[in-house]
Amino acid sequence: MFKLKFQLILSALVAILASAGVYAVTLEVPLSKLILVTLFALLLAICLCHYLFDGVARRLTALETGLLNFRDNEFGVSLAVEGKDEISQLASLYNETSNRLRQEKQWIYQRELMLDKVLQSSPLAVLLLDNSDRVIFANASARELLTAGNRIEGMSLGDLLKNQPQAMQDAVDSGRDGLFSLGDSEDDSSQQTWHLSHGNFLMNGNQHKLLLFKQLTRELSRQEVQIWKKVIRVISHELNNSLAPISSMVHSGKLLAEQHQEARLAMVFDTIGERASHLTSFILGYAKFAKLPQPNRVRVEWPTFIQALASQWPFRLVGDLPQEPGYFDPAQLQQVLINLLKNATESGSSPADISLSIRQLENSLVIEVSDGGSGMSDTVLTQALLPFYSTKSEGTGLGLALCREIIEAHDGRISLANRVEGGLKVSLYLPM
Incomplete structure (x- = not known):
């Protein structure tokens, strides 16, 4: 901007000197007077240039600063529009562009947040690798599958697979989409079936690899x-x-x-x-x-629900009830709990050892039915939730299978485990 000012002043000086020379030659003005007139004209030209172009320089400096902010991906600066001249028009165009870029940046940021939330919440294990097979992104499911939830960004794929089952290593090394199984090959009930998808794409001029692990066991x-x-x-x-x-x-x-x-x-x-x-x-x-119908989910007050359940089957309530109402099909969940309480009674447990607890976590509800009976063997634990499997002489094998169907219809899950102090604990996990 100083350079522009200097050029303007220099141009005015040249014009004044040329005019003074013509004036001196024409009127034969003495040299001393010519010098005084020239100096006065020069001083006047400098003042006029400074007065006329100082505002222009200030506004051009502001525009330059705004463009430098664009280069740094900062779009929050707006310029003051003064008048309707060409520079004001440039300032208006700058403000319009800044507003548009700011909105685009905000939209991209929100979309990235949504995409990250979707990926982190997805049951699909997502692993993104760069051209040197180093992990640059892994969602929560991938971390849980490969390192029990520990951070794996920056690790090489080879180091990551060293402690994994051979079936997974072979599936990744094959470079083809396909199925593989994890778990004990001699025990079908403990095996988990996975599908692995391979993908390649170009991003920022570099080749990237995408691995998608999907568990098919439940499906x-x-x-x-x-x-x-x-x-x-x-x-x-x-x-x-x-x-x-x-x-x-x-x-x-x-x-x-x-x-x-x-x-x-x-x-x-x-x-x-x-x-x-x-x-x-x-x-x-x-x-x-x-012919189990889909659950009719409604808001359920816990005191009313527990009172209705206690009138049909005895149990001991452990802990306080959640403050927030539940959201489920009360008839179906009551049927599940009656089945579990009935099984607890038939396990040989004393009535005093049969308990029910309901806990509210951040994103889920945990309902536990415990007893003091004989528990289950490892074989029975792996088979108990399957239809038609029963250890009772007159059992149909549908009680726990029906419980599982109802809970999974509520987008939840059910698990069975032997208690350390003896007996069985059945846990129901329902989304809030």
Whole structure:
């Protein structure tokens, strides 16, 4: 800006000197007077230039500072618009551009926050690698899968996979999409099925690799349950079609036996009718599992819910109830807890050792049913939640499976564990 001022003053000085020279030659003015006039004109020119161009210089300096802020990705500075001249128009254009860039920056920032939230909350394990196979991004699921939740950014892929199962290492090294299994190969119930997707893309001129790990165990389990439900519905339909005429014929046979006073024949019909009735109730239990409706979630006050539950099955409440109401299907959750309390009673536990606790965490609700019975073996623990698995001589194998279906329909999960002091603890995790 000083350079511009100097050029303007120099131009004015040259013009004054040229005019003074012409004036001196024309009028034959003495040299001393010429010098005085020239100095006075020069001083006047300097003052006029300073007065006329000082505001212009100040506004151009402000515009230069604003453009330097653009270069530093800072868009919060606005310029004062003075008048309607060309520089004011430039200042208005600058302000409009600054406002537009500020909005774009804010929108990009919000989108990055949303994307980060989605990635961190996703059950899909996401791993992003640079061209030297170093981790530059890993979400919470990836950290939990690979290092039990520890930070892994900056680690090389080779070091990261050293302590992982061989099946995972082979899947990553293959460079192809596919399935792999983790867990004990001799115990199908403890195995976890994963799908690995490989991706490559160019970002900032560098090649990057994207690895996506998706656990399919729960999805495969759900599909298995859906198949079982379909089989149950078909079998129930066929059995009901046969049981209805059998029951009708048994009733008619009993009437004929009574008319002819055939006691043994009446006893035979009574036995057939009893077994048909038992089979009907048995089928109804399976049909209930196969046709479980979607939960009707409502806000539930805990004191009212606990009072209704206690009127149907005894238990000991441990700890205080949450202050916030629950959000679930009260009828379905009550059915789950009645099943668990019934199992606790049948485990050989004394009534005083059967307890219920409800705790509210930051993002979830934990309901625990504990007993002092004999607990479960490791084999039973891995199989107990599967349909049709039962250790009881007259059990249907649907109690815990039904509990699992209801809890998973609420987007929750259920877990079973033996207590150190003896007995079993069943934990239900529900989202808030």
